[in-house]
Amino acid sequence: MSSTPGELQAHLAGGLIPAVPVPFDSNGRFHAGAHESYLRYMSAQSIAGVAVWAHTGRGLMLDAETARHVLRDWRSALPEKTVIAGVGAKTADLNSEQATTLTVSMAETAAEIGADALLVYPPTWLREHQFCDELIIKHHLRVSQVGLPIILFYLYEAAGGISYSSTVLDDLLALPQVAGIKIATLDSVMTYQDISRQLQARHPDKLLITGEDRFLGYSLQRGARAALVGLGAVCCDLQAELIRAHLDGNTDRFLELSDAVDMLAETLFISPMEGYINRILSALVHLGVIPRSAAYDPWGPDLPANEFDKIGRILAALTTEAHVN
Known part of the structure; x- marks a missing residue:
């Protein structure tokens, strides 16, 4: 599609897009x-779609055969x-x-298999480059020539990404x-606030998608109209209902659900942060999925x-409170 x-x-507005693990x-x-x-x-969850080959799915680490297999299966299942x-590219x-050439090749492969859109990893290899800003824009422009819609990915430098200036963001958007x-x-709540304000003021026609697992509810309050998060790989209904409650103006339910989502996030997304994928997989074990x-x-x-x-105790508590099924 x-x-x-x-x-x-x-298709995405008002929805949850889990970044799925392998x-x-x-x-x-x-x-x-x-x-x-x-x-x-x-396939039975309340989701708008999925993000495959994202960090949660170790997209830059998978061998080519496994990567193709995984994307093809998700396309067929949904x-x-x-x-x-x-x-993106390992660098x-x-x-x-x-x-950039490898990133474009990966995008072309995704298009051939049937992906609907591309989430472009930050080009971290440009961090110290003399012409960083110019090359960031050229990188995205080349990926855009593949022909699929693009979702930009702002990943704060301290979290392993690259900081885009407000001017670069304007040009990319x-x-x-x-x-x-x-x-x-x-x-970095302040960074999220600044970028969300910039989008609302200068790019209201673009979709703000939160990737903030640890402050999901607040990020919705600050203008996000969809969520693409690793947290969404489990307990989808809980998070999908949180988004709906916010958009419907159901404040009491939103606050109740936000507390439950925070409880889950504060269990899965903790130090060492790279362990969150193992924690998500562990949650799927407790849920009887894998x-x-x-x-x-x-x-x-x-x-x-x-x-x-x-993780098992937290999921049991959320289930007891009828937040998880």
């Missing part, structure tokens, strides 16, 4: 059975939903031209293929047993 930027906005076993092998179980689980593909031994921007500042043998992230830190147990 490919779309124009305007159609993409209409299950592996303890030997780092893709767990096909758990993946299929997760596809079935998500024929009426929006499938967004993260695109250890690449110059800026090579990194002016690109015709850009439908909106995902903002993920992790713990087996424990598939709850491994080959690129993340090992988690202590007490964290696995705590």
Whole structure:
């Protein structure tokens, strides 16, 4: 269901877009059975679509065969939903031209498989470049020539991204293929406030998508009209209802749900932050979606047993309060 930027906005507005993980076993092998179980689980959830190949799904780490397999399966499992593909490049031994070329190639592959839109990873290789701002814009312009709608990705530098100046943001948001921007500042509320204000004042036609797992409710209050979060990979109905309650002006329900979502986020998104993918997979184990043998992230830190147990207790508490099913 490919779309124009305007159609993409209409499909996503008011919705939850989970950034979905990929299950592996303890030997780092893709767990096909758990993946299929997760596809079935998500196909029944209250979501507007999914983001595949995002950081939660280790999009820049997957081998080409697994990456294609995963995206193809999500496209097949969600024929009426929006499938967004993260695109970027690992840059250890690449110059800026090579990194952009690889990003464009990844975008072309996503388009061939059937992705509806692209989430463009921040070009972190340009952080110290003499012509950083100019090359950031050129990078996105080249990706836009693939022809799919683009979602910009503002990832605060301290969280592993690159800081876009307000001028660069204005230029990026002016690109015709850009439908909106995902903002993920992790713990910089001021940065989120500044960018959301800029969008509201100068780019009201673009969709503000929150990526703020740790202050999801507040980010909606500050103008986000959709959520693309790793947190959304579990307990989808809880977060989808939070978004609806906000848009419907149901303040009491919104505040109640926001507390519940914060409880979940403050369990899964904690230090070490790279452990959040393992925690999400652990939550899926507790929810009965995947087996424990598939709850491994080959690129993340090992988690202590007490964290696995705590995740189970929090999910049980949310279930008791009828927030999770």
